[in-house]
Structures are given as structure tokens and as C-alpha cells.
Amino acid sequence: MSGPAQTTPHASSRSAVLDVIRAAGTISRVGLARATGFTGATISTVVRRLIDDGLVLETGRAESTGGKPRVLLQLNQDSRYAVGVHLDLSGITYVLTNLGGSVVARMSRAGAGEEDPPVVVGRMAREVEALIEGIGVDRSRITGLGLVSPGPLAPAAGMRLTPPAMRSWEDFPLDRALEEATGLPVLLDNDATAAALGEHWSGVVGGTATFAALYMGTGIGAGLLINGLTYRGASGNAGEIGHVCLDVNGPECWCGARGCTEILAGPAAVVAAARADRRLARAAGLTSGKGNKPPRPSVAAEFAAVARAARDGEPAARALLEDSARHLAVAARTLANVMDLELLVLTGPSLAIAGSTYLPVVQEEMDRAFFSRATHPVEVRLSTSAATAPAIGAATMVLQSELVPLRQGLRLPGNLADAEPGGTAVRAAHGG
Numbered sequence: 369m370s371g372p373a374q375t376t377p378h379a380s381s382r383s384a385v386l387d388v389i390r391a392a393g394t395i396s397r398v399g400l401a402r403a404t405g406f407t408g409a410t411i412s413t414v415v416r417r418l419i420d421d422g423l424v425l426e427t428g429r430a431e432s433t434g435g436k437p438r439v440l441l442q443l444n445q446d447s448r449y450a451v452g453v454h455l456d457l458s459g460i461t462y463v464l465t466n467l468g469g470s471v472v473a474r475m476s477r478a479g480a481g482e483e484d485p486p487v488v489v490g491r492m493a494r495e496v497e498a499l500i501e502g503i504g505v506d507r508s509r510i511t512g513l514g515l516v517s518p519g520p521l522a523p524a525a526g527m528r529l530t531p532p533a534m535r536s537w538e539d540f541p542l543d544r545a546l547e548e549a550t551g552l553p554v555l556l557d558n559d560a561t562a563a564a565l566g567e568h569w570s571g572v573v574g575g576t577a578t579f580a581a582l583y584m585g586t587g588i589g590a591g592l593l594i595n596g597l598t599y600r601g602a603s604g605n606a607g608e609i610g611h612v613c614l615d616v617n618g619p620e621c622w623c624g625a626r627g628c629t630e631i632l633a634g635p636a637a638v639v640a641a642a643r644a645d646r647r648l649a650r651a652a653g654l655t656s657g658k659g660n661k662p663p664r665p666s667v668a669a670e671f672a673a674v675a676r677a678a679r680d681g682e683p684a685a686r687a688l689l690e691d692s693a694r695h696l697a698v699a700a701r702t703l704a705n706v707m708d709l710e711l712l713v714l715t716g717p718s719l720a721i722a723g724s725t726y727l728p729v730v731q732e733e734m735d736r737a738f739f740s741r742a743t744h745p746v747e748v749r750l751s752t753s754a755a756t757a758p759a760i761g762a763a764t765m766v767l768q769s770e771l772v773p774l775r776q777g778l779r780l781p782g783n784l785a786d787a788e789p790g791g792t793a794v795r796a797a798h799g800g
Contacts, residue, residue, distance in 0.1 A: 381406060385414045386771055389424060389441055390468065396430055396438035415441065422447040423467070423771070443467050448771065449505050451496055451513040451552065452763030454559055454756075455480060455542070456585055458668035459717075460492065461756055462499050465763040467771070469569045473503040474756060479666065485540040493549035511770045512553040514762030515543055516562040518587050555765050558600075559583065560607055562761030563715045564591025565598050567751060569764040579711035580607065581757070582700055582730075584718040586667050588630045590703055591761075609699045610634065633695035635671035635718050638688050642674045648684040652677040668717060675722040686725070693726040697733035704746050705739045712748045720754035 381404075388403050389395055395403070400411045418424040425444045429437035445466045454461040457479045464473040477495055480488050500507060543556040564581035567573050573593075581591040588610030592599040600606050610630035611623050618627025631637060642648050652673045655664060664670070677685035700712060714723050714730065727750050734746040751757055 381410060382414050382417065383771065385411065386418060386423060386443075389418075390443055394427060394440045394442045396440055398438055400441070445470065447509065448511050448767070449509050450511050450763040450766035450770075451499065452562075452759040452761065452766075453492065453496065453513060453515045453546075454562075454758040454762060455488075455492075455515065455517040456559075456668075456717075457481065458586055458666035460495070461759040462495060463756060463759040463763055464499055464503055464505065465760060465767070467767065469566070469760065469764055469767065471753075471756070471760060472505075473499055474759070475499060480537070482536075485537055485542065486545070489542065489545045489549050492546060496550050496552075510552060512555065512766040513546070513550060514555050514557070514562065514765040515546060516557050516559040516758050516762040516765075517542075518559055518585065518589070553766075555762075555769060557762070557765055558589065558591070558604055558607075559585065559758040559761075560589035560716075561591040561598055561600060561604070562759075562765060563751075563757040564593050564713075564761065565768070566753070566757050566761030566764050567713050567715065568593050568596065569761075569768070573711060573713065578707060578709055579713065580703060580707060580709055581713045581715050581751070582609070582696070582703075582719075583716040583758070584635070584696070584714075584726075585716045585758070586635055586718075588634050588696065588699075592707065594707075607703075609703050612699045612702055614695055614698060629695060629699040633692040633699075636667050638674055638692050639667055639670045641688050642670070642685065645684055648674075648677070648682065648688075651682050652685060671718055672721050675725075678722070678725065689722055689725045690729060693729035694733075696726060697730040700730050700748075701733050701737055704734060708740060709746050710744055712746055713751050714748065715751035715754045715757040717755050719750065723750040723754060 384404055385400055385406070388400055392399070392403075397408070397411050397415060400406070400415070401408055404411070406414075415424065419426070422444055424441050426439050427442045428440055430440055431437065445468045448467045449472070450465055452463045452465065459479040460477050462475050462477070463471050465471050475495070475498075477491075483491075496513065500510060543554045547554040560581060560583035563583050564579070567579075567581055573579050578594050580593070583589045583591060590607035590609045592607050611621065611625060611628045613625060613627050614629055614632055615627030619631050620626050621628035621631040639654070642652055643654055652670075654670055654673060665673075674685050674688060678689050703709065704712065712730070712734070714727060719726060727748060731748040734748060735741065738746050753760060
């Protein structure tokens, strides 16, 4: 179900027009005028400048509806690019996207591990350079670098990563350090928020007014979009459902609370339970990392091993994942009740591996107990790019910030299909 017609605030007529062209796919000048409410003269001026800047192309003509066929416009996808980087303890994912948010190059490398932050920054800078050079993109077309990581983030410049495994990163100004090392402008955000933005920009969520991306990597979080706009909260840490309390007498979480979703249902909890079952640990190939044996793999790798065992028919592994999914589903229902969601997208590296187990459990919980279910359902989907969604969203942050900056002001209709006479020239629009 779609909510009320959406509107998206833009900083200028230029950013508004460019965003409509992006969302529509192809659209005429007449369609732009109808969608934005701008005069024909304003549209002509803005479009000409966008064409001169190489951001927009004229691409054929629409079918005639009785008069002269209208010239169609579309983004020049290869005119600008953005780098997206997802930093996590277990791995670093890099993507290069074009102006439309399509991935043109990607790679995954070792995570932060136990290396000192400056060493990791130097390595990241080299890997970003290799990504750009590998695809042969003119560096002048790179608009910037989006950097995302697990929260919580500090409200000031720099970052504060407080999960126990990354305590060495507390207060380290990663965004500034990476900007100096790469020579690219760097934007920093939460990985779950970035994942939600990437789903929106790519058009996967269609015209949905309010949705959340439920993210599970090594931790659990959620990114929130309201009428096409990311909701970050006062410090950029909105959506931390990993720290919603499910059991007031539960085990203590690293955040200081008890019975959090993450401590009960996160990948580390699943791995710990699997290790406690010796038969399952052997079946899943979980190593001890003691004596002369190699060090233990990361939590992400061990969670993947448990998920593989479940897929191979190991009942104990399947039971652990389903128990995790039930806890996650309750937290997701709480979020849906608070936000009155109509769509929940499951995403993140861990759900890329085990999403087929989690999806039906979360959907059943929504169907059974979502408060407003008599008014509208909550649809639960698995992201088609769950493993790389944070990195794609990171690149999207740059594209949105540089090319279609938002602020309170101009507002656009959400249904662009009504803008083009005849409705044939515009494909389904998404969000903003």
C-alpha cells in the first residue's frame, strides 16, 4: 500500500529538476513543468544548463499525442561517479557508482581487524585508488567518497565506534583522515541509514512513502526514510533497533543496557550458541583457534558457516537462526508500530547470507501482530543487493549531497507518471 502522495524538498530548482529526471528515467520538458510546477521558461533554462554541464542528455522523442513529438531527457549516467566505502571489522567493501547509482565496479578487502586506524586508512586510500584506476574513470568525474560504518557516530566531526571489537577507533577522525589520504571530499554516516538511502535511490522501494531498511551485519540497526528523506535523529543514530530491549532481565549488552536485540539475536549471539553445541560446532566447521591452529575467523565468517549448515539441513543450526529471527521480528514489529511502516527491507551482509530464513519469520510477525494491520499490511522484502547495500548507499549520499541537495523549500509530487501526458514516457518513479 502506498501512503499519501510524497513530496521531496530540494535546495534549488536545478536540484529539483535533476532529481525528477533521475526518478522518472525519461521525461520531457512538458512533463518536468507538470511535475515541478515551474514555468516553461524556468524549465528550459535549467535543462539547458544541465545539458551544458553534461549531466542530462536528450534521448529521442515520445510518441505523438496529436502535436509535435516531445523531446525526452535522461541522466547522462557516465557524467559523474561516486565512491562508496563500508568499513566493518570483518571486511571493507568498496563500490564505484555512476550518476544513476548503478554499480560499475566493486571489491571487498580485509576488514579493520586489529590494525591501528592510521594503517587502515593508508590501506583504504590505496584500495580506493585501485578501484578508480581499475575502471579507467577520469578522476575529475569523481564527485566524492561516502564512508559508512557501524554506529554510534559522534555528532561532531570524526567518528566514534564503540562496539568492543573496534574500541581502538574511538574518537579517531576517520572521515578527515581518509579525505586527506585520498584527496576526495568524504561524507560519513551510519551503515544502516546508508543502506536505506541506497534502496530508495535505486528505485527498489517504488513509491512507498515511509519505509525502513532493517540491517544486520556484525550488528543490527535500521535506516529510516520518511517521504523520501532519510531520518537521522539528533546525532545521526536514529534506528538503533539493535538496542531495543526485548528482555529487561536479559544479558548485559556492550551498550550498557540489558536484553538488547543485538545481544539476543545478533550474529555474535548465534555464533556463541553454535559454539556451545559441540556437535553443531563440528558440523559447521567452527575452529577453536587454540594451540597450533589458525586464529578464529571473524564473527561474520562464523555466522556464514552456521547459515550454510542450516541450508545443508542441520536442524540445530536451523533452530538457532529461527530463534534469532523471532527476536529480530519482535524488534522489527516495534519499529513498524512506532513508525507506522508500510515496507520493511531486510538488508546487510548477514541477511544476504541468511535472509531466506529470516524473511518469512519477520513477515509472519507483521501479519500476526502489527498494530495497524487492519488498516494496512507491512510488506517485508529481502534486498537484491543486501551484501553491498551500505557501500552503495554511501556512494548515493555523495550523489545526493552534490547533485540534488535537499532542504525545506520546493516540494515535488511523488507520482511522476501523472506528469507526462499519456503516461507512456515515464517509468514508475521512486520516492523523490
